[in-house]
Amino acid sequence: MNTRTTAIGLILGLGALVDVALSQPPFPGPPGGRRPFAAGQIDATVPQRSVAEDRKAQHGLIANADLELASTNKKLPAGFEADGDFIYSYLGNAVTDRTGWGVRYPSHRDVDGDGAHRGRLSYTVRNLKSDDGRWFRFSVRGLAQEGFSSSAKQLFLKVEFFAADGRNALDSVSQNLYGTIEQIRRDVPSGDTGTLAAVIWRSHAMEFRTPFTEIDTLKLSVGFSDGDGTLERSEFMVDEIDLQRIPDPAEYVAAASAKPGSRSVPPALSKLTPLGGRWYYDPQGKKSAPPKQFDRTNADRLYYLTERLETPFADNMTAWLRRGYVDVDGKQVEQDRFVPDNVLITFSNTHLIIRSHNLPNHPTAVFPDVARAMDGNPNVIREQKQMYYLPLAPQVNPRHQALTGIENRYVMNPGPIGIAVNGVVFFDPYDADAVPAFWRLDRCCGHPSPRSQYHYHKYPVCVKTPWSDDGQHHSPLIGFAFDGFPVYGPYESAGVMAKDATENPLNEFNLHTDEARGPHYHVTPGKFPHIIGGYWGTVDPQNVRRGPGMRP
Ligand SMILES: [Zn+2]
Ligand SMILES: [Zn+2]
Incomplete structure (x- = not known):
């Protein structure tokens, strides 16, 4: 959010970023009683701020992370794509709330007419280099209206990994936000009372490490499926999508440094005792017979022969x-x-x-x-x-x-x-x-x-x-x-x-x-x-x- 938006939020005393929904029933449409917008439409009655006036914040690695209207054609900002049941529009009441533009996922309506209630918004980040770091935090700011519902409890963040500038798919990670939504409804962390007290803006984040060094492209998505909302206020709304690099988490660094590197100088094969197949035992110069059992104390002396000698079980024998x-x-x-x-x-x-x-x-x-x-x-x-x-x-x-x-x-x-x-x-x-x-x-x-x-x-x-x-x-x-x-x-x-x-x-x-x-x-x-x-x-x-x- 830019300074101007925040300032107005403070003046109005609404905490506009946090809980517009508390101030009134959310999103009845602008004054004049218009109904919520149809698929792909936007609320044209909201005065548009000029791009020059409203410099788009660059959050981390996503341009226009706050999803503000960037052009007069009222399409999603460049880089974003959406499919399924979604609506890109001004979020909130133009007169009283300063929320901004965002994407709404209606869980109660089949906006695109494909017979399913699902939708997703994606953004692709390209030209990443693993040398710059491999840990990221993907976050969205969202609000679940009181009627938002998914029969399969599916409201997710997803990151898909690609190499070769997006041409080579290399797996994905995802995180379900539905449990958090249910928890907010149960616990009402805003401390307020009333039917809308749990309808608050929250940041939802997942941290991840790219699993391979050659990953240069990430496709980030937030979406839902199996929508079965029944009330009119059955939407999940997103007004910001962000991707930041983060330092390697401490527990990861500790685990990595605890692993001894592979032995730089493996013993000569002639000094090893064959155990059968590709397996060898290193008696370390002694004439002793191989041990009856390999465990954490001697797994580093159990070798598997390929074009090099590996110790596959070393450091892998114990657990908690x-x-x-x-x-x-x-x-x-x-x-x-x-x-x-x-x-x-x-x-x-x-x-x-x-x-x-x-x-x-x-x-x-x-x-x-x-x-x-x-x-x-x-x-x-x-x-x-x-x-x-x-x-x-x-x-x-x-x-x-x-x-x-x-x-x-x-x-x-x-x-x-x-x-x-x-x-x-x-x-x-x-x-x-x-x-x-x-x-x-x-x-x-x-x-x-x-x-x-x-x-x-x-x-x-x-x-x-x-x-x-x-x-x-x-x-x-x-x-x-x-x-x-x-x-x-x-x-x-x-x-x-x-x-x-x-x-x-x-x-x-x-x-x-x-x-x-x-x-x-x-x-x-x-x-x-x-x-x-x-x-x-x-x-x-x-x-x-x-x-x-x-x-x-
Ligand atoms: Zn399984
Ligand atoms: Zn191979």
């Missing part, structure tokens, strides 16, 4: 049982508890055997998601007791079938299909109700299943990779499918994701073969099937037996 999770005995956890043996590894002649409590070693959202920060997932994260068998010599299955979509989901078993090196399981791209899994990726990479098993449906960016995968060479190993074939991060070579590779491209299983790694899967951010597209090899039946925790 967080307050609010449920432990393996079904008890609610009251206090954070360190779990030193979240992942344990042993070897047989034929298998790497992984025991896991399936606790994520990274932040998660709060589950059950009663605040509806995401999709309202009703499940809790529960500690598991699981054991999986990864063949040291994976066998190609000559009858393998690729996953093409929900229609042949049966080519893999329901529930876990593989496991990440931090002991958390992979699922296929769909949730139990057969819809593509919906979740946010900023600081939590997964969510719990109806059996309370935390899991990933796509690239778990929190598993080591944000700290060590800078996209400068082939990504490190991040886990295994239950056929024993390895799963790697997204990169094939410097700056080239495997999903985009034209030389040695991935097949429909998300797999390709090279000399150093043999057949291996890659995760494909923003692209189906995201992790693996079916089992290339024969699944060890011990991994897909039915029982508690084995189904989605």
Whole structure:
């Protein structure tokens, strides 16, 4: 808001930015009793301020973040686009309120006549450079009228990531605001009384980190779906959209510096003890036999051979049982508890055997998601007791079938299909109700299943990779499918994701073969099937037996 607007707000004593709605029934239209505007129309009775007089504030990275009328054609300011049910107009009563122009989402009317009650406003920010920082705060200032309603509780902020100037889609993050709206209605933080006391302007923000260095374009959206408002005052209004760079959050910096970098000088292969398959043990010059078990004390001596030696389990063996999770005995956890043996590894002649409590070693959202920060997932994260068998010599299955979509989901078993090196399981791209899994990726990479098993449906960016995968060479190993074939991060070579590779491209299983790694899967951010597209090899039946925790 510019100074003039604020000054008038103060003179009128309305707190125009905060609670115009308190002063009178909101938005009855300008004096003269006109009804609210039709689709795409604007309120032409409001005197327009000249662009010169009303210099548009540049908020962070969005030009004209306050959505003021920028031209006489009464269209959205440059850079913004909207679709579905929306109205761009002056917000409020022109005589008494100084609010400005904005976008209104009517939850009770099908403005565009497409049969659905949904709408969204978007803005695309281009030419970003990761060197300038990768953390952002996306915020909108909005007001939900007392009749605004969505049957599926969907009012969201969404950020879509792109590389190559918008041509290469690389996933998205989103946050649901509906829970906040419901909370405001319940708690009435304005402290006022009366039917409109909860109808106040609020800033809603989400912070996120771009997951890949090559992201140069962000598409920011605010919108709703499943509108089922019944009253006339059933709109959600937005009068400002903002994007700011923010410094790396302290908890992120701490986590990043706590991770030791990859060892600069790996030992010579000739000094290592073979364990089977691509696995080696570093006896550190002694003649000792390999340990019976690998855990947090020796995981840095367990090597996986590609064209380099990796230590995939180092720093991934421990986790925290967080307050609010449920432990393996079904008890609610009251206090954070360190779990030193979240992942344990042993070897047989034929298998790497992984025991896991399936606790994520990274932040998660709060589950059950009663605040509806995401999709309202009703499940809790529960500690598991699981054991999986990864063949040291994976066998190609000559009858393998690729996953093409929900229609042949049966080519893999329901529930876990593989496991990440931090002991958390992979699922296929769909949730139990057969819809593509919906979740946010900023600081939590997964969510719990109806059996309370935390899991990933796509690239778990929190598993080591944000700290060590800078996209400068082939990504490190991040886990295994239950056929024993390895799963790697997204990169094939410097700056080239495997999903985009034209030389040695991935097949429909998300797999390709090279000399150093043999057949291996890659995760494909923003692209189906995201992790693996079916089992290339024969699944060890011990991994897909039915029982508690084995189904989605
Ligand atoms: Zn899921
Ligand atoms: Zn590869």
